[in-house]
Amino acid sequence: MVASPLRACLLGALLGLVPLSAQAVVQGQTSRDPGGLRASVVRIESTAGEICSGTLIAQDIVLTAAHCVMRQAGYSVIVVDPNFRQRRLRVAAASMHPDFVPGTTPEEQPGTDLAMLKLEQPVGPGFRPLDPRGGSISTGDAVDIAGFGVVAENRRNTARTLRTAHLVSIGSLQVANRVTVVTDARRLAETAGAGACLGDSGGPILRGGQMVGVVSWSSGAMRQDRRARTACGGFTAVTPTGEHTSWISSRAAEMAAMPAGVAAGQAGRSEWMARPARRRAY
Template identity: 50%
Template structure:
């Protein structure tokens, strides 16, 4: 942060109100066929949970682990080149072993990451992202997601949006995340950022056509200087992928080793404890 005072205010603001991120506030609808559309998916559960995800391989999607804790089956939705929706079955889910179900994103002691294995490769018009290096303070990034564009209006979700943010530095409670803010508002007043439904969405280095994945959206918090209690439009918490490269590689290998024709499956009830994985079966 630019000053100790601002760092203190940032911490105070995040403690006062943080939520799983669910939609891009202050962003713009994605219209570039080769942009966020090509690497960002909508993640949905049969229990009504809405999140986003990043395509990292034709059959693999990286998302936030907390999105999957409500139970039910999981599927993903992609957009074709004309921005029409296509649904794809998920056959396996593998959260990071340090993730602890039942904790809030802000107090999560482990990594808020999970990998999804699809039943079949995604269409060829989708382009997987590659894992990028570490984020440096002051760097401009692009985030994308299917969350709300108006915090208190659920009807504004499920449309792909994107926005540019600047990495303001680290925020540490039980774990350490990167915190990104609106380039002009800087988290002090309402600006662009993640909201409900954006959790799990990609954070890309540079512009929206980049395939350099540097983070996954975890949670959001409202701006510091507002009378209304907000959970969006202030700070966007990002799980940096550079710190979890080994797990991502190992998880990908484990899920792909299932073979080309695994049987569909249903999540056990209740959600399993930390270190779990599950496969869907008839």
């Protein structure tokens, strides 16, 4: 899920902080390394046909964006094994951050856009959960984005392939809540470059291989054709995971101990049981 373009006046001050030395790619590259991010990044699909991305933080727990799972639908997680074969696992329960406000768009979200998914069974050997609790993002940091989203809003058939890109952090932005903004270091969102698009929400932001954030929403470039406006290729808004380590640690521990058949609501209003997942066209 992505949002409409940010107002240029909110970002003008940030652009002056961006160093130009970071190496960047203009478009995402398909991840083909059997030992690479396919071992950590997963795809999330709902019975409503929505797609998001997420990150394994334990053998049976996925961290993603709360807006990806705010509807009580059926959800499943698709993992990619070392031979790049896909396997579908049912989501047994989801828990959104208690500050998250369902029904709001990501850019208007006053709470914290984070959620965890409890898988019905562990992913097993060949996968590498990441620890999202220790890192931070500073202005000027080179980061990587990974996700299963589309390469353009009007190309839905390009989803479900894991792609990565190099970006740079340009600082924090206070909109409805505080996010970290990352963008293509060459284009600086003036024209379209690398960044998140539909289906990349919930995917990881990594610095030096360590998970430091979760993709929340994106904007189009500041200069684009009014007849073909897009919410991709400009700025990517990130929820910094290092600022929410207490909730991540405590909730992950609770979900690790949770039996797959736990009833919805036993752990609070932000938790629900997933319904049986039925595949629909994206």
